[in-house]
Every structure is written in structure tokens, then in C-alpha cells.
Amino acid sequence: MNEWELIEQLKQGDQSAFKFIVDTWKDMVYNTALSIVQQEEDAEDVTQEVFVQVYQSIEGFKRESKFSTWLYRITLSKAMDHERRKKRKKRFAFVKSLFGEGSEVVVDPPDFNHPGVSLDNKEKAAILFKAMESLPDNQRMAFVLNKVEGLSYQEISEVMETTVSAVESLLHRAKTNLRKELKTFYDQLKE
């Protein structure tokens, strides 16, 4: 059964088609979400939200792009929303603590270790993931799609609805910013 037949079946409310879609694309969605939110529980939550959205808005899916492209868009949007909510919560807790209200402090989670990174790269990858948090949203999304999901510039441009040259520029700026961030980190380590 091809992608379009599956989608047509899902549009008719076929549960087995939906299960097949979840089973086929769950790792792709989870891996992308995990690389952005950097916490396993949160990534699972985002993955669930993505497939609920797929189920509820499949009627609106047109054949203008590949299904996986549409899925990447929803995943990135949900994951970035999650990040924004987290930042807002952190800011709110900080302001609250300034006024002496509430003693609970939002603790930063320990370094994130992606389960797919080889053992000898674990430490460096954790440093890189931390540095990625400082990137602007677009650069971060492009970097994750390229480095973690292994998408080509063309595929990234389709997901992000932009041109290939814009993706090249985004990735170039992302690497420059990461270099700066890592330099500061290693300089501090020397001191």
C-alpha cells in the first residue's frame, strides 16, 4: 500500500491505517522532537501531540508535499512551542523568586545524552546539544534536520518552506554561532 492510499484510509477513519502510520514514522518524529526538547519524557509528549494533530487534521493535508515533510513541519512546530513554553515558565519562576513568592526553583536538567550517539562521542555531543540551545529557532531547526536527521539541503528547504540557498545560509550561521559558543565554553574550561 502506498503513502497516498494510507492517507485516504486515515481520512476515512481507518484505525489500522493510523496504527501503520504511527509505527512507520514514530521514530522519525520522536528523534526530531528529542533533539530539540532534549528530554525523553517531553519528547514523548511532543510525539503524542504530533500524531494526535495528524489524526485530527488529516483532512487538511493536501498532496502538495510528501507526508514526511508535513510530519516534520508539525513536529518542529510542536517541539519549538514546547521550548517556548519551557522558557516562559523559567522566566516566570525567576520573576516570582525576585518577589520572594514560592520557593520552587526551576532546575536545569543535567546534560542531555542522545541515545543514538556512539559512546566515544557522548561527552562532546552533550556539549554540542547544550550549545544548540543558544541558537535562534530557524538555525536550530535546520541544524537538527541536517545533523541529526541527515536531511539534504533540498529536503530541509521543503520542510522549512524556503530556498536551498536560505538553508545553506542558515546552516552556515548556525555553525558560526556554535563555534563562538563552544569557544567560550572551552576557554572557560581552561581558566
Added chain:
Amino acid sequence: MKEKKDIERRIEETLNSLDGIQRAEANPFLFTRIQARLDRSRSGFERLAQIAGKPAFAFVLLLLVVGTNVAVMWKGSAEASAVKREQTQFAVADEYHLDVPALYDYETPEP
């Protein structure tokens, strides 16, 4: 100089640390959890429909609609009577020439 080169090397190694990364695997029970979530959201809609179907809800809604209508009508009639009052005042003023003459109403004697 050596230190600078060392930092440069570590930065490059860090940037390349994701090469050959494998995909993280999602929970094998993900589909069951998604279904439970969908059921919850469906039951949310159903709860909303149940509330909307109750006579008390219908009564409150009816009161709200009637109240809005009465308020609009009352405001409209108040505005209409204000306009009517003004028209009467102008008519009386015209009838008895009660208008205050403006400066340019006086005829200026020609030299």
C-alpha cells in the same frame, strides 16, 4: 598558540560529534498512548456536548440572548428619543426665531 590550536581542534571534534548518529527509538507502546489521548480529547468534546444539551444551559443561553436583545432595543429607543427631542427643539427655535444671530448675519452698512 598551542593552546589556541587545541581549542580549535576540540571545537571541530565537538561539531562533528553527531556524525554517524543513530535514530532514537520511540516508546513501543506509543500507539496505545496516542489512542488514550485521542479518547480523552473525544470525551472532552462529549462532555461539552452534554453540558450544552442540559436544560439549565439552554435556559442561561436563552436569558443571555433575550437580555442582549432588550439591551439593544432599550439603547436604540433612548437614542431615538434624544434625536426626536432635538428635532422638536429646533422646530420651536425656528418657529419663534430663537436662534442667536451670528456676526455675519448682521448686514454691514455699505460705505
